[in-house]
Amino acid sequence: MEYAFVRGIEQFLYREARLLDEGKFQEWLDLFTDDVRYWMPMKTTRDATSSAETTDKELAFFDDRKPTLSLRVKRLTTGMAFAEDPPSRTRRIISNIEIDALSDKEVEVYSNFLVYRTRLESVEDTYVGHRKDVLKEVDGSWKIAQRKMIIEQNVLASNNLSVFF
Amino acid sequence: MEYAFVRGIEQFLYREARLLDEGKFQEWLDLFTDDVRYWMPMKTTRDATSSAETTDKELAFFDDRKPTLSLRVKRLTTGMAFAEDPPSRTRRIISNIEIDALSDKEVEVYSNFLVYRTRLESVEDTYVGHRKDVLKEVDGSWKIAQRKMIIEQNVLASNNLSVFF
Amino acid sequence: MEYAFVRGIEQFLYREARLLDEGKFQEWLDLFTDDVRYWMPMKTTRDATSSAETTDKELAFFDDRKPTLSLRVKRLTTGMAFAEDPPSRTRRIISNIEIDALSDKEVEVYSNFLVYRTRLESVEDTYVGHRKDVLKEVDGSWKIAQRKMIIEQNVLASNNLSVFF
């Protein structure tokens, strides 16, 4: 893979993470295609040999299309989204980026994340997991066309999931 | 260093990490040479100015050659490795990769890691440390010929070390 | 951006982190220009919509120029810096590196960090945050001319800040 191509994708993910960390939610939302699925199934302990994920007929921590994802972002501007008002402090470590080029204009990207968030005085959460994205080139820029995320927990160790992944 | 060369090594480490995170232990094992040493000394508090590691005449958290490393992997298939049955959920953040080319076919690679694991409902461990690997090219692919790992803890804060690093 | 250029900067940051993790504080200090500002403001909860940082008229966790930064390093050799004697064990995950080239010889670099430190037997701290550095090329090598750092906490969850970022 060409260096510029790889770097373009890596920088895209870093920029995306930074938009979230800097609270630029609308700009972040614009990075998704209109038909995106934003899906976070849950890890369950069902098997002796693997950590099964909930299927798409089962519950998930997130399962949004663009309309509901947009509402989540809009919500933050209503003045009544108290779970993020005052806002959490977040920082995202994005690592282990692996790219499978499906075509010139479409790639599958694996990445691992550590999302650190604190809020108010001392509420502290660390979410570690991985993502599998499909990026598509639209008008010369990458857009996220699919995002599947997993947090490596069984009982989620947080008061809520009020941040994005 | 050539981009493709560097990227090859980075991707090798990411793929290796993903094999572990996805429970593909046999494939992971195949990434090691037959004469590999897989060694994790311990950090002790002995000096005023440095964090001494245990020597290779002293105890270690791991000190395997290929035969015992293979047995560790085989163990997971016995149906009686209860520490990993049901399996832990893990995710590995590999970062700060530095490469010293010893030759065209042999490199020394430094990397830092954060291995996150949870198991059952709420058991949670975060292992942070670093590794120094020697990779050798064997039949056109990299193999791990030496791995030295350190977890930056003194009293290990876990019920056990049932995952790989 | 050229690959070699980008890689040079990334490797610079990794090497810098490793100098700290290996306790080579004097060598680390030499990576800073003589007029460096080494500044870590604090995150406060003042607004409904953003996490304000303390201004440079307000308190900070660090606000050093080279002379005081040098004294911090010198302090570690006095034999009476008990907060680091015996020394902490640290490991730095540096990620999400983004580079803005201001010129051939000057770049602005964003990065996220996770600094893990333990000390004595079981004291454990994880500092997650981000940095914005200005690097300048001096005699063919990069030097850090400005460093602004943020830890994403409000009430700092540690006995002290005895390590560098």
Place this chain on the structure above:
Amino acid sequence: MLTNEEIRKLVDVETGDVARKIFVDPDVYQQELARIFGRCWLYVGHESQFKNNGDFITTYMGEDPVIVIRDGAGKINVLLNSCRHRGMKVCRKDEGNARSFVCSYHGWSFSNSGELLAVPREEVAYCNGIDKGDLGLLRPAQVDTLHGMIFANWDPDAPSLNEYLGDMKFYLDLMADRMEGGIELIGGVHKWIIDGNWKLAADNFVGDMYHVPVTHGSAVGIGIRKPWGDDGYQISPGNGHGFGGEFGGLAEGEGVATPYTPFIKKVRENLEKDKGDYVSKIVPIGHGTVFPNFSFLDTMRFRTFRVWHPKGPNKMEIQAWCVVDKALPDELKAAVRQQYIFTFGPSGVFEQEDGENWSQCTAAAAGWRGRQDNFNYSMGLGREREASEVLGHDLPGKIGGMWSEINQRAMYRRWRDLMAAESWSDLA
């Protein structure tokens, strides 16, 4: 143990004052584990989770881990998930199918109905004769079901589930028995931890419509529901249970609408023909709690069950499910599922705020000065009426307005009485 007298001072149902202490005090909490969770009927699962013999889930009764399993004879068993030998969890999974459980410590094996089947090397190790019949997994004294909802009770002297539910049963029928085939759970369970006392959640669901327009006001802001009127009710059928909502059904609105709403209206119309005109007023039956810690939401958009498992005075584990009528068409099930995930669960645009509030309530009430004060449950005091007066049809229970804390007062009265009583007979 706090004495009867000490306990009685903590809850004043005449004024609606409830001591903050009960939300933060470790001694009160220990007493709750014994006198509330050790005696009350606790929800442990739904029959739709056990399609085949051997199907099981693991959950909690109070802080005790239990396995709920359908045995080889098709019977539902509730078993303490702790080996009788040295206490090891015999099952370390969330769910699955098992004929037996082999303990990972010494290999004692238990059938899926809890009997001790075998101990390794029994003859040589226990030739003195181990009484296997006496060493099966421990089990609650009583297990019973209602519309597939499985409840269990450690106390042999507790009243039957039927008696325990009392008049609440009448209303639970309206929630769980609306279509042929009854209800089922959508697969998967949301589990998460909130740094708050479990009663905050139970009291919130039992009668707290009042928080909705504020805590969940952002829902109006994003257009997924209309502003709230005043036209609703809280019904307290006794024994600490309660439910309430808007007349006509909770959660009408425009945004992100699904065809579930018109569908449920149809279902309701049929039901109304059978039962009477009150149905269109109070079905779906809104928010509610079956004392102590089983709650539900039954709205125009979805249904959810949830249990607030106590994990210490300042911590609870929430387990929450999405519930549908078995007969609901698949595409409606899918729509309900998506709607539910968007609005409830840890990332739900409604539920996010509950986590923030409950954790900060508990924190702020925990100081020395704070915990000397009371929480105020005076809303609607003196305006309680018979439900039948308002809704006709001999409907059982007391009723208050939508903005009333009638149900919380009843819940804390029940809590107080149970905490003070040495036994169920003492209570009566």
Place this chain on the structure above:
Amino acid sequence: MLTNEEIRKLVDVETGDVARKIFVDPDVYQQELARIFGRCWLYVGHESQFKNNGDFITTYMGEDPVIVIRDGAGKINVLLNSCRHRGMKVCRKDEGNARSFVCSYHGWSFSNSGELLAVPREEVAYCNGIDKGDLGLLRPAQVDTLHGMIFANWDPDAPSLNEYLGDMKFYLDLMADRMEGGIELIGGVHKWIIDGNWKLAADNFVGDMYHVPVTHGSAVGIGIRKPWGDDGYQISPGNGHGFGGEFGGLAEGEGVATPYTPFIKKVRENLEKDKGDYVSKIVPIGHGTVFPNFSFLDTMRFRTFRVWHPKGPNKMEIQAWCVVDKALPDELKAAVRQQYIFTFGPSGVFEQEDGENWSQCTAAAAGWRGRQDNFNYSMGLGREREASEVLGHDLPGKIGGMWSEINQRAMYRRWRDLMAAESWSDLA
């Protein structure tokens, strides 16, 4: 509750033995929350933080979260940060400006002087008549100030701030009232957590010069101060308060010097003309603690205020500020700020070691054998004199040498008396 007798055994002021138990025992800690933090005057902020009506900060009194706010009439209020309805924190910020606080749980709103302004849908929800006048935010029984330093006290029977400070006031004047316009805080507050009992910090600041040459010996190593002589003092003006330092002012030195030192000397000269020659000896007044948990440093290089908030027997939250004379030129303020950050706060080249020591002291004292022993506060026993004997001018209080634990003994005597007393009147 430990009895009077049990408490008295813990502190022996004749020998300087103080039981380690008081630094680690959970029962002692709970009693402190009631009898120390529930009764004493606690520092909650400085008037310079409240420039405009509506300006507020949030902090703690003991473990209770409070809002300190200047109301619409310009008056400073201290308010328990917990809604009277269901306890929610009504303010979740560090600081800001507010006309009112709207609770995020059910929307009760409180004015910036604490009154309950409105409850949503009051008429329909509370037509029975809610007594809003009775449901304002809780507030300490007493609030008073000295040189802009705001103190509050939960206990209506506590002596006035003036009486409580007693002769310490004389010395606080020397610290806070040196220039026209008084003092102000530099913006921002260092907040951090130390795994140590709060009294270790209070006792360190009240009288522990003795640790300085060792704990902070690296300061000599890097040349930012000269080695310590023996020429100083500890003054115990009564009521458990105390302060001390080097004669001529703490923290003279060479390295990283700022023009603040010559400036403060000028200020001191003027003060001396007014007050007498003792001024040049004990101004700046060094380290000190106002019982129980408000401490300060007043040196030739900077001034700091800090509060040691208790967070359990083994944990404290430090809040620390940098204090300057309002009239100090801007460039000197900047220099003091930088000097302060370099030497104090969590990264301070002085303060780093305190965190290491206090956390390890607490850990090492917590074992079964360790906690049966005493800490030793015998230094300077029997050599206490009247301050006026040493410094003339009718200066109030007792005085010991710079290396003396006179102040700690007085602090623990006060602690013991308060812990044993049922009420303030009992104490007298």
Place this chain on the structure above:
Amino acid sequence: MLTNEEIRKLVDVETGDVARKIFVDPDVYQQELARIFGRCWLYVGHESQFKNNGDFITTYMGEDPVIVIRDGAGKINVLLNSCRHRGMKVCRKDEGNARSFVCSYHGWSFSNSGELLAVPREEVAYCNGIDKGDLGLLRPAQVDTLHGMIFANWDPDAPSLNEYLGDMKFYLDLMADRMEGGIELIGGVHKWIIDGNWKLAADNFVGDMYHVPVTHGSAVGIGIRKPWGDDGYQISPGNGHGFGGEFGGLAEGEGVATPYTPFIKKVRENLEKDKGDYVSKIVPIGHGTVFPNFSFLDTMRFRTFRVWHPKGPNKMEIQAWCVVDKALPDELKAAVRQQYIFTFGPSGVFEQEDGENWSQCTAAAAGWRGRQDNFNYSMGLGREREASEVLGHDLPGKIGGMWSEINQRAMYRRWRDLMAAESWSDLA
């Protein structure tokens, strides 16, 4: 404090029932710190760790941190690692060499035999006369050794180590005194934390062969040992101590074999000539515990010592070492080391499962219902014989089969008696 009577109810040695409460209850735990760890002989190190004067290690006695150090005169001292001034840890290292320890808080310095050597500025600070002779580091009342194993005891009234070990000494000789020069520890110590009560580990090592084929069954799966037969023993020499194993030596097997096995067989043959034919049956002596928390494994492949340090009812810190005969050839030492690391310690293919089991046992026993039950230690009840009957040679102690809980019953009897007794004399 639980009363004598309350304690006695917790352990029934006739039936083998032991109340789960003792593994999770905080009050029981506090009482253990006083009555078990405050009175029993505790292992603190081995003489081979102290080659030179000044060599030291740090460890724990119960929860109290101690330094074990060889002083200038070559004598081993055990010292509470807490300064007599304000409790600071005077040594913050794992191991090293020191002539003295200078406290980092105020600089009091202590010799390597624990005397208070000097306090800074003594004359001016303490001219009243500090009694330095009285302020040395605290130390256990008794310290003694056996084959280089150092034990210490806080209680002056405790019996001597010899009397305390009783007949266990006979067997410890077989474990630690087999070759000229005795034993030594391989450098480095495995330290890790398990979320389980310390007694689970002590009881596991004292007599629990029964868990081995299940918990560690994967060892057969990977071919590093053969399946277990029934041919072994558990010996209970009294005072709560115990050990057991397979006749002929634990841990024979094929995979990953080392030349240590044939070597130890040779050693054993020599020993047998001296002592008698029982040696080949019970040497190496298998698994064992010296009451309360010092355990060992002595197998055909390696030897290990370990201490289960209590860290609360639900938590222990394991410290574990690999032990070899000093006279063992270097290459065999290396082989033993590698074998040990592969099988034991936190990553050991055997020991991984113990962590999983002990943590989940403790968790599952902690609920309200669970903790009312008992653990079952009935295995082998009524089949205990004199060891000499089975093995001849006047061997001391009682013996049970390999699959017997005889040793655990003896351990909990001892535990009960010590917990109930006010003093050692009370016990006798």
